[in-house]
Amino acid sequence: MALLQIDNLTVEFETATGWFKAVDGVSLSVEKGEVLAVVGESGSGKSVAMLAVMGLLPWTAKITADRMLFEDRDIRNISPAERRKLIGKDIAMIFQEPIASLNPCFTVGFQIEEVLRIHLGLDRQARHARAIELFRQVGLPNPEERLGSFPHQMSGGQCQRVMIAMAIACNPKLLIADEPTTALDVTIQKQILDLIMSLQARNGMGLIMITHDMGVVAETADRVVVQYKGRKMEEADVLSLFESPKSNYTKALLAALPENATGDRLTTVSAFFEGTPEPASETRA
Template structure:
């Protein structure tokens, strides 16, 4: 049974000039113990789709979905009280910016103990012991001392470890990590990724990794969902995606990796992700796609079969020759 199932998720925000659709018809499936990576450029709706799942979007957001269930429970219809029992407990999230996600007015130990107080029946002594255990798990030295520090007294890497400790405090069944290595140096990035994948193996939790780094995807994930301009454009296993991407956008992303570059200059994708006022009538990638024709520009593309990576494309790539063209 799928741990998280989302069908046809759309998220729109009210703006001064109308409604802006940030997520458009996205499907997500995560099984217990699976690592799913969601990739795409900034503005692809990666974070917004997961914040909608968590119920953490502001009142200006309008969320619709044909299905949104976690472990068989319908997240669309449960009460706010029932959702609070799930979020932070069975379903947890590591946010993108630890310095802005942690409360600067309280020690990091207090903030983790607060999560444990809310979701567990542990005594004060047991909550403290659990905090020490969590800090040891995420590699924070001298945990007794560190629990008494404020976020500004710790480095970005240490604050990210605190966020991970807080997210796994109640042993979630699904953990969403939103750009967990942003603004960290390369050495710390590797340590954080090793920590997350190690915890995932030890606990058997599902893990959704939101990133724009394809190198991170290759090293950690089992399956990849590619998003563009709020839509999911491809969904494949990691091996299948890197060997034969079926959507031109995925192929262009992979071609832009330095280790794959075959020319003197690194390939780039021209243009930008369409916004509220410049969305094309047909395929959203058509203004930037070298394969696009009038059909692509005028008609929304169909979603292809699983054999073609569920690519949202009129002319999915099928051979290595097409991919490298």
């Protein structure tokens, strides 16, 4: 039984000219303890698909799927109360803009303790002790002092560590990391990525890593789903994807990597195909 199983997910948004398909018939699954990378350019529907799973899209969005199962439980039509119990506890997400995701009006300590109060029902003393433990776990210095800080008093890398601490606070079974190293400098990116992977291995979580960085895919993933304009182009284990990509879009992504450049110029992805790229005829598990 897959931890998460999504079949034929479609997400549409109403625009001035009609309905726009941000996600078009995407299917994917992730097992307990597995790392699934969802890769593609900006606008390929990676984040939207996961926000649909989390129930965080606007009510005006039109979401359909043949199946959307978490631990064999259909989460398409669960009540708001049931979803609140599930999201943040069993399924958690690290968002790509930590400063925008944290409430500027409350200390980071209050925000992480609120998660512990709502989902685990811990008393004040237990919440405080757990928050300190989590801040230590994610490598925040002087955790007792940091609990009293507001988001604007912390760096981007520190805020991202707070977001990771909040995401793992209740030991989720599935963690979704949405471009977790965006807008961080290279050194901090490596630290954050290493932290997420060490926590995933330690806690045995299923992990969905949303990224546009093929280097991150190579370093972290067991399996890969490649998306383009809302459609799934290809799915394969990470070694097969890099050694023998089947979709012309996947080939274009790999060919456009800086290490594959010829001469002194980088080549754009679109230079490798004409028209609209088509999905591979079959996917490989």
